Amino acid sequence: MQGFRLFGVILFFVALCATAEQPTLVISTNNTPLDRKALELLSREAFHRAGLQLKLVSNPSERSLFMANQGEVDGEGLRVAGLGTQYPNLIQVPERFIGISFVAFSKDAMINLDQSWDSLKPYRVAFITGWKMFEANASGARSVTKVDKPEQMFRMLDGGRVDLALYTRADGISLLRSLALSSIAPISPSLKDVDMYLYLNKKHEALAPRIAKTLREMKGDGTYNKIMFEVMTE
Numbered sequence: 001m002q003g004f005r006l007f008g009v010i011l012f013f014v015a016l017c018a019t020a021e022q023p024t025l026v027i028s029t030n031n032t033p034l035d036r037k038a039l040e041l042l043s044r045e046a047f048h049r050a051g052l053q054l055k056l057v058s059n060p061s062e063r064s065l066f067m068a069n070q071g072e073v074d075g076e077g078l079r080v081a082g083l084g085t086q087y088p089n090l091i092q093v094p095e096r097f098i099g100i101s102f103v104a105f106s107k108d109a110m111i112n113l114d115q116s117w118d119s120l121k122p123y124r125v126a127f128i129t130g131w132k133m134f135e136a137n138a139s140g141a142r143s144v145t146k147v148d149k150p151e152q153m154f155r156m157l158d159g160g161r162v163d164l165a166l167y168t169r170a171d172g173i174s175l176l177r178s179l180a181l182s183s184i185a186p187i188s189p190s191l192k193d194v195d196m197y198l199y200l201n202k203k204h205e206a207l208a209p210r211i212a213k214t215l216r217e218m219k220g221d222g223t224y225n226k227i228m229f230e231v232m233t234e
Helices: 002-020 034-051 061-070 115-122 133-139 152-159 170-178 204-221 223-232
Strands: 024-029 053-056 073-079 091-094 100-107 124-128 142-145 163-169 193-201
Touching: 024 034, 034 073, 034 100, 034 142, 034 170, 034 193, 034 204, 034 223, 061 073, 061 091, 061 193, 073 133, 091 170, 091 204, 100 152, 124 133, 124 152, 133 193, 142 152, 142 163, 152 163, 152 170, 163 170, 193 204, 204 223
Parallel strands: 024 053, 024 073, 124 142, 124 163
Antiparallel strands: 073 193, 091 193, 100 163, 100 193
């Protein structure tokens, strides 16, 4: 019995030392709830396979990018591709994490957005400060209101203060359900369907291909689909 206890203690300390040897990356995010959950679960598994640990922290969207670019945190996500031009200290992990649909929500089912971003010109729109996709493409709208939280813009839309609220489809539908705003719905087609990526500060540039490799392995062995099913069926 004494031998079994000693063996158990040895195993515990071996596991503890192995964990201590794994570097921890602090990743900042301002993602929507579903996207945040996908980021956390996918990153945790991909990092583990790459010999890393994950600590996920929340910050406002613009602040989150600034901190990652300055090296105050180790990375940021999930974001659209190509942000390295605007934030030169950020390295894009070269493997897609998830795909999402950016859409406009409205109370008016007759609004037609078939011309994508150009269709926004006659309308008053609202979106979250720091969302680069909307900042880059929705500036031509009749008026633009930026908010801190999605609940704010949906309340504004419900109260008639804006015509369109720009957000992601899945999280928007989930949030509207929780707010009991049944008169608001997403407009089809989407404004843009995009792939979303994790970014690392350039001091961790060598880790980017390693994380991309483990993520591809997860897609190949079925782990990725299993995690995404868990995310979407919460």
